[in-house]
Amino acid sequence: MDSSFLGQAYQHPAPNILADVCEQAATMNDVIDLSVGDPDFTTPLPIIDAAMKAAKAGHTHYTAAMGMPELRQVVSEDYNHRFGLNYQPTQAMITVGAEHALFIALKAVLDPGDEIIVPEPCFSPYIEQVEMCGGQPVIVKTKPEDGFAITAEAVAAKITPKTKGIIINSPNNPTGMVMIPKQLKALAQLAIDKDLLIFSDEIYYDYVLSGHQFVPMAKYAPGNTVTINGFSKSFAMTGWRLGYLLAPQWLTDAAGMVNDGVTFSAPTPSQYAALYAIQHHDELAQPITSAFAERLHYLETTLNQVDWLKVSSISGSIYAFLDIRATKLNSVDFADQLLKKAGILVVPGLAFGKAGEGFERLAATQPLATLKKAVAKLQQAKWGVKQ
Known part of the structure; x- marks a missing residue:
């Protein structure tokens, strides 16, 4: 062999x-x-201490498959309070990192041959995940002379009857681009008009430089947005492997069903660490x-x-x-x-x-x-x- x-x-x-x-x-x-x-x-040491305290208190077993209820609540409240959204805790799911969140969301949506539009340059696992889920990535090349902006016009030119959604990342890895409200609104309207999902990777949402502003895609298209985020970057928690998704209830429920065949729940000590982190976010x-x-x-x-x-x-x-x-x-x-x-x-x-x-x-x-x-x-x- x-x-x-x-x-x-x-x-x-x-x-x-x-x-x-x-x-x-x-x-x-x-x-x-x-x-x-x-x-x-x-x-940060207080986050580590919170995880150790929880583990020593016996919190070393599975949590609920969708994540600890209190963590799902504070994750949804974080977006609600900071960005004027209206997520319910049941719309949040705790995952083993942001990549896991994107994978199970894509898997819940894609049938073989469905297309997902991916602007490049991009984090390369986007392409791999679409393919692993049976989909076909369709590339939109952004341009350096335009600041690598993701525009609705460029995305619209790639839409076909097989298109199910778009993956965006703002603030962007690798370019450092942050989408401005005008761009977000145009892309949101396109998704609404064409009945598409926007998978919005917002893992760098805390990393916005002076003079710029982060606005979540869900601000303009909550019914068409799957928000992907996590704790790795904001709190230097890469090794804790903890992320989350926020989505329309039907999508969160379906992602949970996919996850039953992938990994039952995210690590319990990591969830307690994340709970402390987001409660002391700023x-x-x-x-x-x-x-x-x-x-x-x-x-x-x-x-x-x-x-x-x-x-x-x-x-x-x-x-x-x-x-x-x-x-x-x-x-x-x-x-x-x-x-x-x-x-x-x-x-x-x-x-x-x-x-x-x-x-x-x-x-x-x-x-x-x-x-x-x-x-x-x-x-x-x-x-x-x-x-």
């Missing part, structure tokens, strides 16, 4: 650049790792998000002074998207040379789709002092000769 026994999709899989970079990052020493979107902060998230804002401002300001480099305007997220087209290198070769020349690990833009070619994603997930060292090395690097 050999790999020919595998399903055809896994016998000769397409290259997964993002996964390869993450694997590389986990095995390398003496490099400045600006690749993986994992905040460098340790989870005081715990603010120091983390403020540090990233300072880092991104520094990167955008200093790197735009490098003659062969441009930085896409950063409105939010934890990333800078570097335009390296002036080097005449493709994104994979540039990343390879950057590692060899300067000891800096980044993710090639091609990892986020063909629309990301000519760019590199730089994660601001190191202290400011380390970022300054990386910038100094970038300023000294020369291109065109492989080393």
Whole structure:
């Protein structure tokens, strides 16, 4: 028996650049790792203490499959109070990370051959999840000259009778784009008119820079929106693996049925940690998000002074998207040379789709002092000769 026994999709899989970079990052020493979107902060101690206290009190068993009722309540209240929405606790479902939330929502919706529109550059698992659920991803290429904006006009041009929905991500990974109300309203109206779902990944909703504003898609199309979010980024809780979805009741119920065949419930200690985190949201998230804002401002300001480099305007997220087209290198070769020349690990833009070619994603997930060292090395690097 050999790999020919595998399903055809896994016998000769397409290259997964993002996964390869993450694997590389986990095995390398003496490099400045600006690749993986994992905040460098340790989870705030009060959150850890809350989880430990709950575990010591005996809360080590399954919770309800849809999540702890009190956590579902505070998740829905968070969106209601901050954004003027009207979610009921039963519309929330607690999941094993945001990717899990998107997967079970897609699985609940898609029949074989159904289409989901995905703007690129994008987080590559979107494509994989649509395909795993039997759907067909339909790509909309956003443009750097437009700030990588996701427009209703571009999406509308890709709609067919098989289209079931659209996946968006704002603030955006990898581009740092944040959708403005005008764009959100237009896309919301399109979804309502065409009877489509918008799967809105809002995992970076706390990471919006000064002068910009995050508005959830559900503000304009609550009946057509599946909100995907989690605790990984806002509270530096990546390893706790906890996310959630908020959706129309019929979709939340169906996602719960899908989940019965995937994983019964999210980890109980993680749910108690998340409960404490969201109940103390502002005081715990603010120091983390403020540090990233300072880092991104520094990167955008200093790197735009490098003659062969441009930085896409950063409105939010934890990333800078570097335009390296002036080097005449493709994104994979540039990343390879950057590692060899300067000891800096980044993710090639091609990892986020063909629309990301000519760019590199730089994660601001190191202290400011380390970022300054990386910038100094970038300023000294020369291109065109492989080393």
